[in-house]
Amino acid sequence: MTYETIQFSLEAGVATITLNRPDKLNTFTGKMHMELQSLFPVLEGDEVRAVLITGAGRAFGAGADLGETASTDSGDKPDLGATLETQYNPLILFLRGLDKPVISAVNGLAAGASMSLALAADICLAARSAYFLQAFCHIGLIPDAGSTYFLPRLVGSGKAMGLAMLGDKIPAEEAERMGLIWKVCDDEALMDEARALATRLAAGPTKGLGYIKQALNASPENSLAEQLTLERNLQKAAGETHDFAEGVMAFHSKRPPQFKGS
Template sequence: MTSEKTILLTIADGVATITLNRPDRLNSFTAAMHAELREALAEVQDDKTVRCVLLTGAGRGFCAGQDLSDRAVAPGTQGPDLGVSIETNYNPLVRSLRALPMPVICAVNGVAAGAGANLALACDIVLAARSASFIQAFCKIGLLPDSGGTWTLPRLVGHARAMGLAMLGDKLSAEQAEAWGMIWKAVDDDKLAGEALALARHLATQPTKGLGFIKQALNASSTNDLDAQLDLERDLQREAGHTEDYREGVAAFVGKRAPQFQGR
């Protein structure tokens, strides 16, 4: 008897939908789940029909972070080396999401806690159900935010709010997260799945390489100085100008018709 897959992947209409699938554990991560997610992302990377990724969770939560009952991280007579778990699983996951040359949408359908919150924030556009919440729960068990949280949070909400979220571990509602600029939008619960999929399908019809360049440039701007960023814009714009989608976009504009982008 085979166990149920903890990661579900479907590809249709240019959209790769990745669903975290441990609903009975609020989609909390185990080492096995990380391995399945790596396989899914590798498949997405290799599939030339994929032009947008949609990440969400099954059941009533998005992701509660690390499953603390997983033997790889559970404290015993000797403290576990959590750095190994981060280096093996979480850091490559965040790097993979940010490096994908296409938009990654996250639909947060419930609680996003710990690494689950920071996994969502590693995506390019985050939508959340109004009943959803974000919790930097690490401080409750003597840890610090990982999965890029200490880098992402202050850039999204500022130093003071990031410090408060990290040190207090308070629940932040989806609507407050939107007001603070931490996510793109909070939507009614019954509309989240439909709106997220519609957005993903829209982005899958747009100039994919150009969107990938936007993602690359904005991500780099967090650490580049102005001169380095100007040089990067020049180099990426040069590449964008050689794409078929740029030629199609200009031709459509001049011809006063809707463009038909192919992602090339």
């Protein structure tokens, strides 16, 4: 399939999505959302065992294309809530609910909803020159596309409030220090490290990794008793997978496991 606003490839179980509007800093448009949503069935398929998201050019993404969201000449005001409901929310919910690892490689600016997208990944890497920006407050809006959910869980309520209300640039190294992202990489090494990580995860026990993701995503809302019950149920399911049996056999045979993702 030919895409206008993204690039897509699938190799060795790794699905790579590149936001591809470099002249517009990869800002989101309705067309981009349509193309991203068209990938959902592919990403759910058995051929995909890890997903890698990055941006073309000098930005991961600068948020929404404001040319699509501004008031019209007639004075009609945009329904930003409807835009979230039909475009951003399905994307974020899909990535968080996908039962396989999702990695974001932030190659430059990640602002507004693009920062939300980066944080929606299970593991976020960033180039040393990259930076993050909760830009919403600068135009009178609230953080969206999941940022009000992710920020306090990643950095705590105090830091989250400052990031959201002040909208200051957060360099990648500071983002790593505060626990906002997993790791900073040298600019020239970012994509090599991101691909190596995605390849490593794609060769792992996919169902087990999906259960890990499900358990950790549920943890903040659960009581200890509820989380213990979830662990019991997920561990039962993990124990019935081919990859668990393979992992045990490989351990006893003192060889690397050959996981199939099933």
